[in-house]
Amino acid sequence: MSIRANQVGTRNYQRLARGPRVADAGELAAGLAEFGLGQYEARAYVALLSGGTATAGELAYRAEIPRTKVYPVMMRLERKGLATVGGQKPVTCSAVPPSESLEEAIRAQIEKVNSMNALVSGLRAVSDGARRLRGAEERKYTHVGHAGVLARAREMAASAASSAHAMVDDAGLGVVSECGAELVAARRGGADVRVIASPDSIGTEALASMPRGIDLRIAWPGHNCVVFDGSGVIVLGGEAGRAAALESSAILGGDLERAFESAWDRAVPAAPLAALEGGAAREAYDAIVVLGEAGLGSALASEISRKPRRMAALLEERGIGLGERSLGDVIGMADAAVRATCGGSVSLDEKGGSIMVESGVNSGSSLPWARIIEEYLGSRGVRTRTVYQARARRGERVHIKMSGRRAAPHKT
Structure with missing residues (x-):
């Protein structure tokens, strides 16, 4: 029994390429499920095609999407090559024409x-x-x-x-x-x-x-x-x-x-990543994979090398930059990653001026994240003193004491 994917994909592509009419916008949105789009993503894409560039608020209104969901939807459309998201405020979103965005999806479907x-x-x-x-x-x-x-x-x-x-x-x-x-x-x-x-x-x-x-x-x-x-x-x-x-x-x-x-x-x-929103959760996952592949080895090599490699560079090579993030964002990513990989946590004591990186196992899994936090603070002129403590059968703990100019803990 053969499956006629070419005809199915071509019909959907031609229908989208002609441009949506108001009367069949709902049908088009439903059809986009065949291209892997969720309900909100499909409605947002059709709304952008029919109404043009929109701010987050405008898109939420046009596509009837809850305002709390619209930013993650915009990010997913951009990641799938269906839209572009502007970096200036107010953030705007524009549809990529179907002739450019869906050809690859059709080939993948076939x-x-x-x-x-x-x-x-x-x-x-x-x-x-x-x-x-x-x-x-x-x-x-x-x-x-x-x-x-x-x-x-x-x-x-x-x-x-x-x-x-x-x-x-x-x-x-x-x-x-x-x-x-x-x-x-x-x-x-x-x-x-x-x-x-x-x-x-x-x-x-x-x-x-x-x-x-x-x-x-x-x-x-x-x-x-x-x-x-x-x-x-x-x-x-x-x-x-x-x-x-x-x-x-x-x-x-x-x-x-x-x-x-x-x-x-x-x-x-997946549970620790759920505490982060949209793109931050995906970046935390990518960071876990990167550091899982090379992080611990690099951290240990840095301890004995005269020319230690920046741990943050491992993330930057994969497009995960920390330079523009607040300390709260960096700690949030590190906390999700440590919880997911070794049952630990990362916490900030603002009054005491310290950060605690804890692991539930004695595996060294927390060391790359402690090093990344140190590098982040150092790039902002914050001096640090780090104490590593291994607790028999109870995991490990890295205590980072801060002094000098403090990094802002939250976004301004």
């Missing part, structure tokens, strides 16, 4: 559908091979169209007895979040329910709507699927809104379970 067809062929081979080995009746795979994806996912989630493990992109996370009630019920029944979401989902409605009680981490997923009880598999088709479902395949399910556990060990807990 590639994902082709990849999904290849996966389905693999599912068929696995199912046929397992049937021959076991001499059992074949359990057939099925394609599930856009309308049936959610129903099938809910059905399989509701029947999960031992586990439900998801590795999904931001579009797939939307499907998983819609199954929240079934997943929570499965967890209450003793099932192990865990979800790995893509970094692109940070700040999205789907991530925010995930129910409490479900273990959620962030990492780039190697697959876009959900595995139930180690053998039932739904392979999600990204923006195309389609899926392939296999009721029982111990071979494929086992392979995906191993991939999930490997990704889970490397993933970043």
